Amino acid sequence: MTNLIPKSHPRAKSLYIREQLVHAFDDGLVAKEGLMAHGRGEAFDYLIGEKTSKSAKNAIKAAAFALVCAKHPVISVNGNIAGLCPKEIVELSKVVNAKIEINLFYSSDKRKQNILRTLKKNGAREILGVDKKNTTRISSLDSARRIVDKNGIYTADVVLVPLEDGDRTLALKKEGKKVITFDLNPLSRTAQTADITIVDNVVRGIKELIDVCVKMQKKNLQNIAFDNKKNLAKSISEIKNYLERRAKLA
Amino acid sequence: MTNLIPKSHPRAKSLYIREQLVHAFDDGLVAKEGLMAHGRGEAFDYLIGEKTSKSAKNAIKAAAFALVCAKHPVISVNGNIAGLCPKEIVELSKVVNAKIEINLFYSSDKRKQNILRTLKKNGAREILGVDKKNTTRISSLDSARRIVDKNGIYTADVVLVPLEDGDRTLALKKEGKKVITFDLNPLSRTAQTADITIVDNVVRGIKELIDVCVKMQKKNLQNIAFDNKKNLAKSISEIKNYLERRAKLA
Numbered sequence: 458m459t460n461l462i463p464k465s466h467p468r469a470k471s472l473y474i475r476e477q478l479v480h481a482f483d484d485g486l487v488a489k490e491g492l493m494a495h496g497r498g499e500a501f502d503y504l505i506g507e508k509t510s511k512s513a514k515n516a517i518k519a520a521a522f523a524l525v526c527a528k529h530p531v532i533s534v535n536g537n538i539a540g541l542c543p544k545e546i547v548e549l550s551k552v553v554n555a556k557i558e559i560n561l562f563y564s565s566d567k568r569k570q571n572i573l574r575t576l577k578k579n580g581a582r583e584i585l586g587v588d589k590k591n592t593t594r595i596s597s598l599d600s601a602r603r604i605v606d607k608n609g610i611y612t613a614d615v616v617l618v619p620l621e622d623g624d625r626t627l628a629l630k631k632e633g634k635k636v637i638t639f640d641l642n643p644l645s646r647t648a649q650t651a652d653i654t655i656v657d658n659v660v661r662g663i664k665e666l667i668d669v670c671v672k673m674q675k676k677n678l679q680n681i682a683f684d685n686k687k688n689l690a691k692s693i694s695e696i697k698n699y700l701e702r703r704a705k706l707a
Numbered sequence: 708m709t710n711l712i713p714k715s716h717p718r719a720k721s722l723y724i725r726e727q728l729v730h731a732f733d734d735g736l737v738a739k740e741g742l743m744a745h746g747r748g749e750a751f752d753y754l755i756g757e758k759t760s761k762s763a764k765n766a767i768k769a770a771a772f773a774l775v776c777a778k779h780p781v782i783s784v785n786g787n788i789a790g791l792c793p794k795e796i797v798e799l800s801k802v803v804n805a806k807i808e809i810n811l812f813y814s815s816d817k818r819k820q821n822i823l824r825t826l827k828k829n830g831a832r833e834i835l836g837v838d839k840k841n842t843t844r845i846s847s848l849d850s851a852r853r854i855v856d857k858n859g860i861y862t863a864d865v866v867l868v869p870l871e872d873g874d875r876t877l878a879l880k881k882e883g884k885k886v887i888t889f890d891l892n893p894l895s896r897t898a899q900t901a902d903i904t905i906v907d908n909v910v911r912g913i914k915e916l917i918d919v920c921v922k923m924q925k926k927n928l929q930n931i932a933f934d935n936k937k938n939l940a941k942s943i944s945e946i947k948n949y950l951e952r953r954a955k956l957a
């Protein structure tokens with residue numbers, strides 16, 4: 458397939474990522490609903506011009522600060538994230554000393570095992586969310602989806618939940634967690650509920666997040682003023698500006 | 708699955724359509740890439756407020772006029788359309804006396820047969836694009852994708868291509884066809900290249916299109932002034948307005 462995407466194609470990167478996700482689906486990491494969710498992300502990425510915006514950079518700085526300062530940070534991993542950037546997830550977990558927990562919206566033991574294998578292949582050591590002995594429940598969510606690892610999300614102070622659904626984000630907030638998310642739709646419930654929303658394609662944004670964490674650890678930490686609602690309003694303006702520019706060219 | 712979507716859910720219709728497409732995937736009508744394309748559509752539908760806009764209604768009127776006046780109208784059917792509204796495709800084909808041609812981006816005989824069966828189950832009589840004896844080629848497209856039926860798209864004056872890709876739309880235009888499309892992204896190449904672009908969810912819009920065709924046939928036909936570029940600019944404004952309204956509520 459890859460040979461079919463010419464490098465000169467104006468949207469080659471997006472097509473390459475799409476292809477990567479199809480492979481992850483074929484390998485049993487990604488759910489059918491995950492393929493559709495990716496399509497939604499593609500549309501919003503298109504509308505921010507497929508680049509990391511100023512507002513995303515602000516959010517990345519705030520997220521890096523929260524992760525570096527966290528006592529028990531946890532990265533929640535689903536099929537799409539594991540399919541798109543397993544290497545970066547493992548790298549980030551090492552940089553900020555965060556635990557990795559597999560937590561699926563459409564739960565499936567088989568898919569969990571496939572994700573586990575992929576993460577291990579990419580250098581992950583401990584992976585939570587797979588040992589049934591360690592599961593516990595968080596409130597305000599329906600049965601299957603409220604299960605978390607008692608050594609992971611349950612005890613975390615800061616949770617990075619890339620590509621998460623609204624109900625879950627809200628439940629984590631109610632549990633008193635600081636929630637960081639990657640969500641390309643600035644109007645989604647997840648985006649609006651999280652403490653720090655990075656409106657960016659996670660494949661691009663996670664690299665920047667790792668870089669900023671590394672830089673921050675080398676310097677004296679200084680708190681960063683960050684207002685998620687205001688930053689989301691900025692993201693929405695960026696989409697509006699993109700539409701205006703493109704409409705003029707059309 | 709359907710029982711899991713409460714009718715009270717604010718986005719129940721969208722979730723129900725999503726589920727319908729997953730079934731069509733399981734039944735072998737829809738490609739993996741089709742699931743992702745649906746996700747992109749969902750995102751844009753969200754951004755027009757999940758309702759048929761004024762600009763879409765304009766385009767539907769122009770499309771109905773073109774279809775009713777056409778000498779050899781053809782409806783091009785792919786997996787997503789067959790999965791989402793097979794009944795309406797057949798109904799529209801009967802109302803405007805259009806031929807139906809199966810034409811897939813990711814060609815596969817097995818998928819063609821599954822689509823054929825679904826269309827027949829929904830009352831279609833003749834279906835083109837499946838008999839290899841009748842295939843011919845249109846220029847300016849790569850090998851597999853330029854194959855069309857010589858009794859269908861090849862001789863058509865008006866072609867309805869819902870959810871089509873940009874290269875193909877351009878190729879049909881170069882062949883001198885009048886192209887009507889459903890495309891939720893007003894900036895896409897298909898949207899910008901077609902003669903009449905209906906920026907609407909095809910599941911909603913096709914019902915309105917059938918209604919308008921039926922009404923038009925009962926009256927004396929009067930030409931409708933329609934400028935696709937201007938109408939697309941209106942669609943883009945509608946998205947911008949939606950973002951503004953939602954940003955104020957957030």
